[in-house]
Structures are given as C-alpha cells and as structure tokens.
Amino acid sequence: MNAPKLWRGQTLDARSAERREQLVDVGFELLGTGGSTAVTMRAVTRLAKLSPRYFYESFADRRELVVAVYDRLEAELRTRLSTIDPDGDLHSIVRSALRICATYFEQDPRRARVLLRAPLTDDALRAHSADRLPAFLRTVVPALGAEAGALIPDSEETFAIVGTALGGALVALYVDWIDGRLPVPRDHLVETATTIVLALAQTRA
Numbered sequence: 001m002n003a004p005k006l007w008r009g010q011t012l013d014a015r016s017a018e019r020r021e022q023l024v025d026v027g028f029e030l031l032g033t034g035g036s037t038a039v040t041m042r043a044v045t046r047l048a049k050l051s052p053r054y055f056y057e058s059f060a061d062r063r064e065l066v067v068a069v070y071d072r073l074e075a076e077l078r079t080r081l082s083t084i085d086p087d088g089d090l091h092s093i094v095r096s097a098l099r100i101c102a103t104y105f106e107q108d109p110r111r112a113r114v115l116l117r118a119p120l121t122d123d124a125l126r127a128h129s130a131d132r133l134p135a136f137l138r139t140v141v142p143a144l145g146a147e148a149g150a151l152i153p154d155s156e157e158t159f160a161i162v163g164t165a166l167g168g169a170l171v172a173l174y175v176d177w178i179d180g181r182l183p184v185p186r187d188h189l190v191e192t193a194t195t196i197v198l199a200l201a202q203t204r205a
Contacts, residue, residue, distance in 0.1 A: 020058040022048050027069045032110025036122035039066055063124040070125055073115050077104055095194045098170075102186050102193075105178055112178040116171045166200050169193075 026048045030038040041062055045055050059065045077100075084096045105112035119129040170193060176182040177189050184192075 016057060019048075019050060019054050023050070023055060023058055023065060024068050024072060027065045028072070028110065028114065031066060031069055031118055032108075032113045035113070036066075036118055036125075066118070066122060066124055067128050069114060070118070070128060073111050077101065077111075077115070080104060091194065091198065094197050095190060098193045098197065099186075099190045101170075101174065102177075102190055105174055106186060109178045112174055116175050120171075166197060169196055169200070 023044055026044050027039055030043060030047070039062060041052060041055050044065065045052050055065075059068070080100050081097055084093060084100070086093070088096070105116075115129075119125040173182065173189065173193055173196075177184065182189070
C-alpha cells in the first residue's frame, strides 16, 4: 500500500480537516460578533484567508457552516454539564447546571450569541435548534440523575409546552444578562433561574 501523500508534513485529509476547523473558527467569530448577516461565504473565506474552493471542500453552503458552529458549542456545553454530580438533590443539580451555563457564556459572550440569539434571527439555526432542543433536554437532563430526569413530563404535548416555555425564559435571561441589560451578579441570576426552572418543571399534567 502506498503511503499517503504529505504536504508540509501533513496528509491531504489532515490539511482538509484543519481548514474546516479554521472555517468554523471564523464562522464563530463572525456569528458571535456581527450576527447572522455577517456570516457569508465571502466574509468567511476573506477572514480565513482561504479561497472559495476550500470553503466548498468542507461545506455545501453557508447553512452547513453555521450549523457546524452551533453544534461545536453545544457539544462543548454538553461536556461541561456532564461533570455535574448526579447524586445531589434536585435544587443543587439544577443550580449547578445553570451555573455552568452562565459561566460558559460569561467566559466568552460570543457563545451565548451563537447558541441563544442567533437562532432567533437565522432561519437555518432556528430550524436546527428547534430540532436539537428536545433531544438535548432528553439526553442531558436524565444524565444529571434520577431526580433531574423526573423533570421531563411523560406527556409529549406537555413536554413540548414546558420545553418551549423553559427555553424561552432561559434564553431571555441569559441574553439580557450577557448584553448588560440585566445587571445582576451571576449567582443572583443562577438562583433566580433555578427557581424558574423548578416552577415550570412542576407543570406535568
């Protein structure tokens, strides 16, 4: 078997993967700072200093790029949430999850703008996040422990209603907080959000 061809010490596949990550990095920067309208193929390739040929090597279109940016951040957040001790009481579990989210967004406000705000303005992310949120909740919440898993209603209709209400409330809280329109300390935000989550989660009928 012939050895794979190398270019500057890397295989072609490795170079392609590296360019893809570079494009996702740039997409994150544009989406997290300039919003949905800032992300165009031309803007991305110009900032990445790559030709359009390399953009289409990794992504069929702009939609695939913004979805890749969103999915990367969601995976990062999911990994952080997986560190929560599932043996705690329900209040402490929910509070820990919301503190992790707040810290994740506070460390880099672009993350909140991509995961929370962009789906409100970008058609591709609106559809993608609507499909992802129920799956995200059904995967993450039970993983936090038996008590947290009990928060998911048995009824699909109730789950849809509660999930929408909960998502809307938390998105509004975190986005306004990150943007400075809700000037409260992080711990105050987390405690209040915990109360809201637990109150909404009791709607099981």
